[in-house]
Amino acid sequence: MAALRPVLMVIDDDPLITDTLHFVLSKHFEVCVAESYTQLKSLLQQLDGLPALALVDLGLPPSPHTPEEGFKVISALLAHSPTIKIHVLSGQSDDANVKRALTLGAVDFIAKPCDVEKLKDMLLQSLKVQDVELNEIKAEQEFDGLLGDSLPMQALRMQITQFADSPFPVLIEGESGSGKELVAGSFHHASKRVLHPYLSVNCAAISPLLAESILFGHTKGAFTGAIAAHAGYFEDASEGTLFLDEIGELPLELQAKLLRVLENGEYQRIGETQTRKSRARIVAATNRDLRAEVRAGKFRSDLYHRLSVFAVHVPPVRDLGEDKHLLRDHFTEFYAKQIGQAPFVLDAAANARWLDYAFPGNVRELRNIVIRLIAKYSGKTVTANQLIAEFDLSEPENKDESLNFNDASGMTAQAQRHLQRQANVSLDAVLKTWERAYIEAAMQMTHGNLSQAAKLLNVNRTTLYSRMSTIEET
Numbered sequence: 001m002a003a004l005r006p007v008l009m010v011i012d013d014d015p016l017i018t019d020t021l022h023f024v025l026s027k028h029f030e031v032c033v034a035e036s037y038t039q040l041k042s043l044l045q046q047l048d049g050l051p052a053l054a055l056v057d058l059g060l061p062p063s064p065h066t067p068e069e070g071f072k073v074i075s076a077l078l079a080h081s082p083t084i085k086i087h088v089l090s091g092q093s094d095d096a097n098v099k100r101a102l103t104l105g106a107v108d109f110i111a112k113p114c115d116v117e118k119l120k121d122m123l124l125q126s127l128k129v130q131d132v133e134l135n136e137i138k139a140e141q142e143f144d145g146l147l148g149d150s151l152p153m154q155a156l157r158m159q160i161t162q163f164a165d166s167p168f169p170v171l172i173e174g175e176s177g178s179g180k181e182l183v184a185g186s187f188h189h190a191s192k193r194v195l196h197p198y199l200s201v202n203c204a205a206i207s208p209l210l211a212e213s214i215l216f217g218h219t220k221g222a223f224t225g226a227i228a229a230h231a232g233y234f235e236d237a238s239e240g241t242l243f244l245d246e247i248g249e250l251p252l253e254l255q256a257k258l259l260r261v262l263e264n265g266e267y268q269r270i271g272e273t274q275t276r277k278s279r280a281r282i283v284a285a286t287n288r289d290l291r292a293e294v295r296a297g298k299f300r301s302d303l304y305h306r307l308s309v310f311a312v313h314v315p316p317v318r319d320l321g322e323d324k325h326l327l328r329d330h331f332t333e334f335y336a337k338q339i340g341q342a343p344f345v346l347d348a349a350a351n352a353r354w355l356d357y358a359f360p361g362n363v364r365e366l367r368n369i370v371i372r373l374i375a376k377y378s379g380k381t382v383t384a385n386q387l388i389a390e391f392d393l394s395e396p397e398n399k400d401e402s403l404n405f406n407d408a409s410g411m412t413a414q415a416q417r418h419l420q421r422q423a424n425v426s427l428d429a430v431l432k433t434w435e436r437a438y439i440e441a442a443m444q445m446t447h448g449n450l451s452q453a454a455k456l457l458n459v460n461r462t463t464l465y466s467r468m469s470t471i472e473e474t
Contacts, residue, residue: 005030006052006127011040011073012089013061017112021055024116028124029053036061037073045207050081052130053123056106058090058097067097074104075176078364079246080205082181083134085126089114103361103392105177107368129371132338146179146186147330148323152315156183163310164190169262171247171307172285174314177364180285181245183314187283188241196240199280201233204246211254213270222271234267237280247307248288248299255300262306282307317359317366324355327363331370342379349384357391365392439468 008029012018013036022031032051034040037060044051054077058070070090077084086106090097093111101109107126110119146157163170164187172180181200188198206214213222217232233242244250250258261267265278284307293299317324336343346354359366369390373382438457446452454464 007032007047007049008123009034009040009043009051009054009077011035011037011054011060011070012057013059013064014057017057017089020116021119025120025123028120037069037076040073040076044076044080044205050202050205051077051084053126054084054086055089055119055123056086058088058092058101067092067100071100071104074101074106078105078176079249080202082202082245083130085123085130087119087122087126089119099390099392102368102372102390103365105361105364105368107371129335129339132335146182147326148320149326150315150320150323152319153323156312156314159310159312160186160190163187163312165192166310167281168309169282169284169307170310170312171290172283172312172314173290174285174287175316175362176287177362178287178314178316179363180287180314181243183312184241184243184245184283184285188243188281191241191281193240193281197237198241198243199233199237200243200245202245204249208251208254211251212257215254216257216267216269218270219272222269226271229269232267232269234261234278234280235276237278239279240281242280242282244282244284246286247284248286248290248293252298252300255303259300259303259306262303317362322355324357324359324366325351327366328354328370331367332374335371336374336378339374341374344373344377344380344382346382346387347384350382350387353384353387353391360392435467439464 006029008025008031010018010021010031010033012021012033018033018035022033025031029052032043032047034043056070056073056077058067059065060069060073063069067090070088070092074086074088077086088098088101088106088109089112090109091112093109098109107129108122110122146153146160148154160183170187172183174180174183184200185198188194201214203211213226213230213232215232215234217230217235218226220226220229257267261278262282266275267278268275290299290304290308294301294304317327320327332343361368372390373387377386439453442453442456443450446456450464451461454461457464459467
């Protein structure tokens with residue numbers, strides 16, 4: 001029997017492009033096409049397994065002239081299948097869009113138009129890298145692959161050791177790409193359950209209509225298409241560990257049934273009156289703020305408290321200090337050896353830049369940068385400018401907190417990002433810009449009343465008038 005072809009998702013609303021890609025690539029891949037984010041979500045729920053690869057256009061309906069829908073697709077694909085290899089194929093190829101896509105987790109960016117044969121070779125190479133990574137994940141889970149000597153990593157390993165053999169649930173919280181799946185596997189392999197099954201289910205990747213059957217099983221004839229009895233994940237996990245990834249995506253109606261299992265271990269297959277007992281240890285993970293989800297009515301409060309008997313936080317890469325070098329060296333050695341290319345090295349300036357960079361995409365972004373550097377600079381020394389070209393130095397999009405002038409470290413970090421993004425910064429110009437902004441804000445808030453604006457800014461009226469005159473002259 002021939003091996004099943006890997007599934008390639010193509011998300012593009014141009015039928016000429018999708019037809020061409022389907023014709024050329026279907027010889028090697030099972031090509032599935034979606035024209036929009038909405039179509040993609042529906043298509044993912046219909047797939048029997050997880051897609052291996054994706055080609056994503058940034059300009060998608062309903063706003064094809066902006067990249068936001070494409071960015072949303074990248075995030076959705078990675079939430080559905082964390083090991084997927086995403087290549088962006090788009091005409092919106094300005095530098096900011098390229099860096100944003102790579103930070104979100106895409107492995108490469110190809111500008112339209114492109115050579116389809118070269119694209120095919122890139123996709124096949126991505127499959128090889130994916131196989132390497134899957135083997136690496138298995139090995140790291142078995143041998144505690146949580147790298148790092150920083151205090152946050154030491155604390156995380158200590159929590160794993162402390163909680164590993166407890167029967168109570170664990171909630172793993174952390175940003176996208178930070179390595180929550182690896183932490184979940186570490187809980188299992190550090191426990192006495194290691195000889196029993198370790199099963200993982202991505203709650204974002206299963207259809208709400210099938211979720212109950214997948215988790216709890218069903219009897220023959222329980223619903224249309226149930227041609228045989230089927231055991232669910234809780235039953236198959238036996239006395240091992242069941243990892244519920246993206247737990248925040250679980251439908252509300254199913255959350256009550258999950259709560260029952262967590263409270264007394266009891267559940268029923270669909271179409272069955274017999275009560276079964278689960279002895280599996282539950283480990284859940286989320287990159288959402290479940291407390292906020294509870295307040296918004298999207299997640300049950302009682303389930304949250306039950307899941308978070310033990311709560312551990314996976315630190316973002318920006319908090320790992322010198323561990324950034326350790327992670328880079330690990331991935332460089334690993335991928336250079338597996339791909340069969342010489343490693344790169346960073347010069348002194350690039351090394352400093354590496355340490356300063358925040359890695360908003362966390363370990364996933366760090367790893368992808370290493371892979372790209374090996375491909376571009378195998379056996380060479382990478383300069384600071386070459387390295388910075390791989391970084392996303394734009395402002396974080398969801399930064400909604402107000403400026404805190406008492407937070408010296410936060411102000412320093414903001415200034416550092418500014419200096420990294422812009423050459424030849426003038427301190428005088430920066431200070432005048434801030435002064436002008438605050439004066440204009442005060443005048444707008446007081447509807448042009450100079451005396452009230454001066455009180456708001458804690459200066460006297462004459463001083464404010466003087467400063468406004470100076471600003472107008474510059």
